Amino acid sequence: MNFSEVFKQSNQLCKVSPDGKYLATCVQYRLVVRDVSTLQILQLYTCLDQISHMDWSSDSLFILCAMYKRGLVQVWSMEQPDWHCKIDEGSIGLVSSRWSPDGRHILNTTEFHLRVTVWSLCTKAVSYIKYPKVCQKGADFSRDGCYMALAERRDCKDYVSVFVCDDWHLLRHFETETQDLSGLEWSPNGCVLAVWDSCLEYKVLLYSLDGRLLSAYSAYDWSLGVKSVTWSPSSQFLAIGSYDEKVVYKEVEKRTAVGSDDLSLHNITIGTTLFNTQSKYEICPPPVQIPVVKPDPDRANPKIGVSTLAFSSDSRYLATKNDNMASVVWVWDMQKMSLVAVLQQTSAVRCFQWDPRRPRLALCTGNTKLYLWSPAGCVSVQVPAEGGLQVQSLSWHCSGDSLILLGKEQLCLCYMDQEDK
Amino acid sequence: MGEWWTTGPIGTSVGNYEISNISHVTMSPSRQNNLASMYSSLPLSYNVLGAFCTEDNIPQCVSYINQELDALGLSTCIEASTPRAAGLNSVPALNAMYELMQIHRRHMSSLEELEREQLKKSSTLDHVQMNNSRLKDQLELSMREKSGLHETERQLQLKIKTLQSCLKTEKDEVQKLQSIIASRASQYSHDAKRKEREAAKLKERLSQLLVDRKDKKLAIDVLNCLGRSDGKRSHWRTAKATVGHEGEMYKSLLNDYEASQRTLVLENAELKKVLQQMKKEMIHILSPRKPSPRGATADDSQEQANSDGEEKAGDCSRETLDQSCEHAREQLANSIRQQWRKLRNHMEKLDSQASLVQTQLECNQELILRETHEDEMERMRREVQQCKEFIHAQQQLLQQQLNTSFDDETAALLNDCYTLEEKERLKEEWRLFEEQKINFERERKNFTEAAIRLGREKKAFEEDRASWLKNQFLNMTPFTDRRRCSSSDGQSALSIKSEPEMRMSSTKTPLVKSSTYTPFSTPKPSLSATVPSTTELYRSLRLMPDSR
Numbered sequence: 001m002n003f004s005e006v007f008k009q010s011n012q013l014c015k016v017s018p019d020g021k022y023l024a025t026c027v028q029y030r031l032v033v034r035d036v037s038t039l040q041i042l043q044l045y046t047c048l049d050q051i052s053h054m055d056w057s058s059d060s061l062f063i064l065c066a067m068y069k070r071g072l073v074q075v076w077s078m079e080q081p082d083w084h085c086k087i088d089e090g091s092i093g094l095v096s097s098r099w100s101p102d103g104r105h106i107l108n109t110t111e112f113h114l115r116v117t118v119w120s121l122c123t124k125a126v127s128y129i130k131y132p133k134v135c136q137k138g139a140d141f142s143r144d145g146c147y148m149a150l151a152e153r154r155d156c157k158d159y160v161s162v163f164v165c166d167d168w169h170l171l172r173h174f175e176t177e178t179q180d181l182s183g184l185e186w187s188p189n190g191c192v193l194a195v196w197d198s199c200l201e202y203k204v205l206l207y208s209l210d211g212r213l214l215s216a217y218s219a220y221d222w223s224l225g226v227k228s229v230t231w232s233p234s235s236q237f238l239a240i241g242s243y244d245e246k247v248v249y250k251e252v253e254k255r256t257a258v259g260s261d262d263l264s265l266h267n268i269t270i271g272t273t274l275f276n277t278q279s280k281y282e283i284c285p286p287p288v289q290i291p292v293v294k295p296d297p298d299r300a301n302p303k304i305g306v307s308t309l310a311f312s313s314d315s316r317y318l319a320t321k322n323d324n325m326a327s328v329v330w331v332w333d334m335q336k337m338s339l340v341a342v343l344q345q346t347s348a349v350r351c352f353q354w355d356p357r358r359p360r361l362a363l364c365t366g367n368t369k370l371y372l373w374s375p376a377g378c379v380s381v382q383v384p385a386e387g388g389l390q391v392q393s394l395s396w397h398c399s400g401d402s403l404i405l406l407g408k409e410q411l412c413l414c415y416m417d418q419e420d421k
Numbered sequence: 422m423g424e425w426w427t428t429g430p431i432g433t434s435v436g437n438y439e440i441s442n443i444s445h446v447t448m449s450p451s452r453q454n455n456l457a458s459m460y461s462s463l464p465l466s467y468n469v470l471g472a473f474c475t476e477d478n479i480p481q482c483v484s485y486i487n488q489e490l491d492a493l494g495l496s497t498c499i500e501a502s503t504p505r506a507a508g509l510n511s512v513p514a515l516n517a518m519y520e521l522m523q524i525h526r527r528h529m530s531s532l533e534e535l536e537r538e539q540l541k542k543s544s545t546l547d548h549v550q551m552n553n554s555r556l557k558d559q560l561e562l563s564m565r566e567k568s569g570l571h572e573t574e575r576q577l578q579l580k581i582k583t584l585q586s587c588l589k590t591e592k593d594e595v596q597k598l599q600s601i602i603a604s605r606a607s608q609y610s611h612d613a614k615r616k617e618r619e620a621a622k623l624k625e626r627l628s629q630l631l632v633d634r635k636d637k638k639l640a641i642d643v644l645n646c647l648g649r650s651d652g653k654r655s656h657w658r659t660a661k662a663t664v665g666h667e668g669e670m671y672k673s674l675l676n677d678y679e680a681s682q683r684t685l686v687l688e689n690a691e692l693k694k695v696l697q698q699m700k701k702e703m704i705h706i707l708s709p710r711k712p713s714p715r716g717a718t719a720d721d722s723q724e725q726a727n728s729d730g731e732e733k734a735g736d737c738s739r740e741t742l743d744q745s746c747e748h749a750r751e752q753l754a755n756s757i758r759q760q761w762r763k764l765r766n767h768m769e770k771l772d773s774q775a776s777l778v779q780t781q782l783e784c785n786q787e788l789i790l791r792e793t794h795e796d797e798m799e800r801m802r803r804e805v806q807q808c809k810e811f812i813h814a815q816q817q818l819l820q821q822q823l824n825t826s827f828d829d830e831t832a833a834l835l836n837d838c839y840t841l842e843e844k845e846r847l848k849e850e851w852r853l854f855e856e857q858k859i860n861f862e863r864e865r866k867n868f869t870e871a872a873i874r875l876g877r878e879k880k881a882f883e884e885d886r887a888s889w890l891k892n893q894f895l896n897m898t899p900f901t902d903r904r905r906c907s908s909s910d911g912q913s914a915l916s917i918k919s920e921p922e923m924r925m926s927s928t929k930t931p932l933v934k935s936s937t938y939t940p941f942s943t944p945k946p947s948l949s950a951t952v953p954s955t956t957e958l959y960r961s962l963r964l965m966p967d968s969r
Binding site for chain 2: 071117
């Protein structure tokens, strides 16, 4: 395992291009593009203000830099460094900005979510989409980039609009049976759209691409409901994490909802082992006591329930984090429907992500260490950086060969060995 | 006449009753005194009375009656009017009778009183007994009531408990609902506050915009338009395009459905194959071990199964074509179920048989145990025998091995072989030792030769010194006898020389003794070539101080 030297970055804006060749980071108002393997600076762009958001286009040719305070978006080209593009939203303000899947359109959400403006870089044309919904995840593109689903709210009712990304033609517009739609997500095969309600009502609805309701699922009434939803990479299962600290792993049937399995996170007396290699992970025999932090009952959005779910790339493992045991990551085997490992860290887990190629989980807790888990074992690695790099978040390179570790103002790359664990 | 009786009518009026008019006396059943005895003999007394006094025995009767009266304590005595007459003196007789009647009356009254008392007492007794029984009944009733009340109390207690538990659950439920309500309320209020804040921001912005007239237009500034990502030209948005999109969407949906259907069909085929296999195997297991599977079986179901199996086996090829046929599927499922049921029954039968055998075993403990015991014993004996033979064979071989070394050489060789290594090592070490000793001896020889040379030189030097001194002395004193001086000097010089020689020779002996171990023999000491001792040598060479 090799570590690169430490570079500066601001705002945790550091992304690898989709083709895996370049690494773009933002330092204040500058955009720095490096080569991933040599980390040499290839391009340097200067924006007009401090960059709030940065993203690569899908063909890795363009980068957008959004400056929310100024309401500006600047687009830079990798092939032609002289090429420039500036989008000014004017007085209406800017809250979020993203690429379309074809890499030629930019969708800006204005302040107060008044509308979504679609800018075309090919034709300089503008389209508007009215009444976008303000929620956790209001818009999602399908994996193949053909369709976009957008949540809307008109007259106190929730709607979903499905657009064809080719020409932004509104394909379908249907009302959803939710009280207050909180998020939507396409299945990886692009045929089913999962829509879930806010935490005041437990409801997960599955709509097919053409707008038919396929199934509705609700585990219980009245208590706080869904906290997080994620699809398995095979599109066959949906994992729903809720405030009652349970994960519902539901098989998605095209016609009727068949069985669903509950993974209860309290049964830690059944077969938990922590693997150990040469570093500082201890193996504790079951039963293990995990400290539970009771959230304040008077506050909204209590820190309880399953907030993060992540499937491994082969759909075999599911990693979950429960907010009232924030220093623990639970790894479940989906084929056997059992708990495989419980990783208890010394402080709250800030970020974890699966390797895009193999079943390897990287996690960080805000200290100077990087933790890796795989079915064969787990390690904790000290990040060698002078001055100490507190790893706040991490992301894998698309090839799974390296990790990008982001600190508060710094970043570091970690190259994995090819025949590593 | 010895019999004692008394008579008398009930009632106070005596009158002129004739003794024959004794009325029938009714007796109260509770009389306990001798009144009963008195009256029981009444009919008898009538007859006896007639026989008591006759014409003949009047005086005896009179005397007897007098005696009786005396005994009763009455003073009047009856006497006969004339000694021979049958009559009596009426006055005393009447008096006696009167007194007797008085007595009788008294007795009767006391009797009455007693009777009355008794009646009273009996009635009180009755009364008391009745009371007693009544109270007992009452007591029983109240006891029953008490138990009934206990029972009701217990039931009520139970009810209270259940109600309390219900209450508890309800309270818990209420608590839970309250907490839910509280969390929902906090969530609502949070959301409401957020919305309010946003509305406020909107209002502010709106007012700002209304005031602030210079409206920044939204604009895009691109150096040059880009081509599409897929390189093609963009199309006009037409109705055909929209229909095309719909078509695309349905196509993708259909593809997805088809793909899932394909996988399902494959899965189905797999499962069907597995089921077929299972069915065949089950039939195989369950079929009886008879040569003719067809017709001769008494078991109807078995026959059916067999025929079913035959049918199925024959239809195998057809079935693969009928995969999607509902009928075939159902048939398969049913036949599997049937077979499984049979297998299960068979297993159950076997289980019960096994348990029966087990119980039988337990019943016929001695017989069977002995048999098994004997089998075990036989087996063990055989094993022991085998082991013994084995050990014997081993022993023989070992002995053979030990005793085959009659040949001396080989014996010696064999005997030596264990210590060969050590012997070699020892030889090696001896060799080294010898070498070292040789070296040491050589060195010593050199040393001694050097010492001898030194000694000789010293001697020569001393001789020179002596002669020189002699010459000096002779030169100094020309008047002394030269001859004497020279000889004495020579003698003294010689004596000086001989002294160390003497000493050397004395110390030579221990050295000789020490060298007897060595195979080398040191040269014999001779006066001319004495080998001085090491210490002497050292001393002479001034290597060691004169410590002696």
